[in-house]
Amino acid sequence: MNMMGEEMQPEVTKGAIRIEDVVKIYDPDGAAVMAVDHCSIDIPAGEICMIVGPSGCGKTTLLNAIAGFHDVTSGHIYLDDEMLCGPDNRKAEPGSDRIVVFQNGALFPWKTNLENIAFGPMMEGKLSKSEIYDKARSMMADAGLSGTENSYPGEVSSGLRRRVEIVRALMNDPKVLLFDEPYRALDSLTKSVMHEALLEIYYKNKVTIFFITHDLEEAIFLGHRLIIMSSRPCKPKKIVDVDIPHPRDYSVLTSPRFREIMNEAKGVVHEEAKKAFDAGEKEG
Amino acid sequence: MSLRTFKENLFSKGALRGIAAIVIFVIIWEVGARSEQIFGFRVPFLGLVPPPSSVFVSWGGLIGEPSYWQSWYMSFVRVFTGFIAAVLIGIPLGLFMAVNKTFYGMAFPSFEVLRPIPPLAWVPASIIFWPTQEMSIAFVTFLGAFYTIVINVLGGAKSINKQFLQAAQSMGASQWDIFRRIIFPATLPSIVVGSAVGMGITWEVVVAAEMISGGGSSGGGAGGGLGFFIWASYVGGSYEQIIVGMISIGIAGYFSSELLRQLGGYLTPWLKTR
Numbered sequence A: 001m002n003m004m005g006e007e008m009q010p011e012v013t014k015g016a017i018r019i020e021d022v023v024k025i026y027d028p029d030g031a032a033v034m035a036v037d038h039c040s041i042d043i044p045a046g047e048i049c050m051i052v053g054p055s056g057c058g059k060t061t062l063l064n065a066i067a068g069f070h071d072v073t074s075g076h077i078y079l080d081d082e083m084l085c086g087p088d089n090r091k092a093e094p095g096s097d098r099i100v101v102f103q104n105g106a107l108f109p110w111k112t113n114l115e116n117i118a119f120g121p122m123m124e125g126k127l128s129k130s131e132i133y134d135k136a137r138s139m140m141a142d143a144g145l146s147g148t149e150n151s152y153p154g155e156v157s158s159g160l161r162r163r164v165e166i167v168r169a170l171m172n173d174p175k176v177l178l179f180d181e182p183y184r185a186l187d188s189l190t191k192s193v194m195h196e197a198l199l200e201i202y203y204k205n206k207v208t209i210f211f212i213t214h215d216l217e218e219a220i221f222l223g224h225r226l227i228i229m230s231s232r233p234c235k236p237k238k239i240v241d242v243d244i245p246h247p248r249d250y251s252v253l254t255s256p257r258f259r260e261i262m263n264e265a266k267g268v269v270h271e272e273a274k275k276a277f278d279a280g281e282k283e284g
Numbered sequence B: 001m002s003l004r005t006f007k008e009n010l011f012s013k014g015a016l017r018g019i020a021a022i023v024i025f026v027i028i029w030e031v032g033a034r035s036e037q038i039f040g041f042r043v044p045f046l047g048l049v050p051p052p053s054s055v056f057v058s059w060g061g062l063i064g065e066p067s068y069w070q071s072w073y074m075s076f077v078r079v080f081t082g083f084i085a086a087v088l089i090g091i092p093l094g095l096f097m098a099v100n101k102t103f104y105g106m107a108f109p110s111f112e113v114l115r116p117i118p119p120l121a122w123v124p125a126s127i128i129f130w131p132t133q134e135m136s137i138a139f140v141t142f143l144g145a146f147y148t149i150v151i152n153v154l155g156g157a158k159s160i161n162k163q164f165l166q167a168a169q170s171m172g173a174s175q176w177d178i179f180r181r182i183i184f185p186a187t188l189p190s191i192v193v194g195s196a197v198g199m200g201i202t203w204e205v206v207v208a209a210e211m212i213s214g215g216g217s218s219g220g221g222a223g224g225g226l227g228f229f230i231w232a233s234y235v236g237g238s239y240e241q242i243i244v245g246m247i248s249i250g251i252a253g254y255f256s257s258e259l260l261r262q263l264g265g266y267l268t269p270w271l272k273t274r
């Protein structure tokens, strides 16, 4: 499984996530909704872990628990050796070691792209403003964003916006990037460009990536591993190793191994989607 | 703006259409107002109105009158006193109601009971409890803008995308940073809209308040403002001056709104390109 490309990368030692027996029950006005059911996932440092599952199964819920946006009902979540949440603190503290890239994007529209990217370090206050802006500019240049520094997010294409948001996340030197279907709204051509761009960024800044998606092709192209979730309440249903070596480019999409993995995953995903659909029919 | 772009703007299609429409309107008005002389019968409505030519003559006579400009000045002072007070009190109040649940629970019900009372219904009461008439007019003007500003700010601040707050929190922003760098700028567009609408209401209210209260402390005439100017012209039977007063208010309101638009555009540069 360890191929040439992978061995060339420096070893990532930080950013392992361990989800242990996490349960999340939403209880607005007594109508308990179980979103996550005794879910355990181990993600080694530096892995791109793709979470695939039917609509409404509880993927965002799990991501929000890691990010610290809401509490869990029971269970533990660890980042390396640090317990983010457990029996004593059910809600993790949000922190710059875990940055979320949201489904609809959350760049601040009133700040220019450069100011957006500088936001995290400015809040941290360790570096001077000019050091931060220099770093931001060079990160933008690396990501092919030169020339858009002084534009507002609303003035650039949605593909560029996504890239700005990823660079903004990376400026915080996170251990983990949490993606909640960031490319859902993009057309498939832009998407393929974004995938290669994301991998390129990843090869330069190895972090752990927790990536939620509906799109199997995206999942297999990007991921070291696919975790296919059951319909709600969510827990891992099947884990698929993507033994295609990194660095990858779009040519792997047509490789026979890609097709094989796709076929293996498709059956499970379809089955769960059908369960979710049937459950929805019963409820609705 | 260079002379060239000024000319281009002036002679652009849109501007020309606007000018043409005004010219046509004035011609119809002139002909209608003089219909009795021209056609021998009175056109309904327009036949009762003084023609624009005599309005302009009357206006020309007023241009040199300090009392006419004093009316402008008085109304402007009242509008801006009330408006600025509404902005200074309304924006923090709206923001605070949005971020503090306890305060919201306390303040919002009374706010919602007071809000439907039209500002003009406050005229008699405010004449009674404010020491000077000037203050009571400014107070009523303040109310005109206040509710609109608070409601807009509150709505804007409450509808902030939750993910902006989450993102800022993840990146280490403190509560104060979140307020200052996220909630406030995210609410700015609503602040601008609320202020612009509030400014419009302010002019409506000040004119009516001046008419009702008899023009304020200096007891009519020069100190009365544009609202009282119209009222006094009506009482004095000068119909041309009524129309001069009306157009003056239109122009004054336009300049106030334009000022706010410019300021708003300057404060929210990111909205320009959409």
Ligand SMILES: Nc1ncnc2c1ncn2[C@@H]1O[C@H](COP(=O)(O)OP(=O)(O)OP(=O)(O)O)[C@@H](O)[C@H]1O
Pocket: A026, A027, A028, A033, A034, A035, A053, A054, A055, A056, A057, A058, A059, A060, A061, A062, A232
């Ligand atoms: N704040 C909440 N209160 C109550 N129920 C909630 C809340 N948030 C989510 N849910 C419910 O929990 C379940 C899982 O939601 P979640 O958003 O985690 O799903 P998801 O897998 O991310 O779905 P999607 O693919 O549509 O993004 C859904 O049934 C949803 O209705």
Ligand SMILES: [Mg+2]
Pocket: A059, A060, A061, A180
């Ligand atoms: Mg989701």
